[in-house]
Amino acid sequence: MTSGEPEIRAAGGVVIDAAGRVLVVHRPRYDDWSLPKGKLDRGETSEAAALREVEEETGVRCELGDELPPVRYDVKGRLKEVRWWIMRPIGEAPPEERDDEVDELQWLAPADAAARMTYPHDAELIRAATGR
Template sequence: MSAFPRHVQAAGGVILAAGKVCVIHRPDYEDWSLPKGKLDEGESHEDAALREVHEETGLRCTLGAELSPQQYVDRKGRPKTVRWWAMAVVDDEGLTPSDEVDERRWIPVAEAEALLDYEHDRALVREALASADRA
């Protein structure tokens, strides 16, 4: 076993539509966040972002602009990098609630500031909105 913790790679999406953003509730953490998750072995960040968003929201999306990555130490003490993309919905298959995600909401972007639990998520929503305004 290595003396250094494995660097965790993850990816996720900020899904915007008609002035709203899609957020998820994670019951294990009792928080509201954006959909993201760890890469599978051999998976690209882009593929992981699309897969995780689908698994956690029931939404099939396309990638837009890449947003600022996040780097931090996770709850298990491992360094973690998350790459993010703005996304647009192609199809909504509906959320199947699970132990990981039990609720999905579309909220007005202005309400994201109050509902999202993490500043880095709020900053990503602002960045995605600014990116969409430039497109």
């Protein structure tokens, strides 16, 4: 694995609604279940990228809550760091504003959401965000 500063920077959210359900996404390109996230645009803050990526992928507008521990992993020899926030929904964008990276969304109870995750670090983030 690469050492030092991350070459790829990304940000995302663990979106939790008023009922305590967690929003999870299916990405057809990877055929995986994960949490909404994406790479930072040039000059963009991690906070702004997290909000933008969640809205682009899910159509759900959110506000930031507490920051969760970042996740670092290797992507084809490059270190990727993803910063995460707990998010609360505050509205929805029109469906036509969603991108096509996600083909299915589900609101699940925390334990079900954690069990649905393809990657263990996503399940750990859900448990950290929900205390379950």
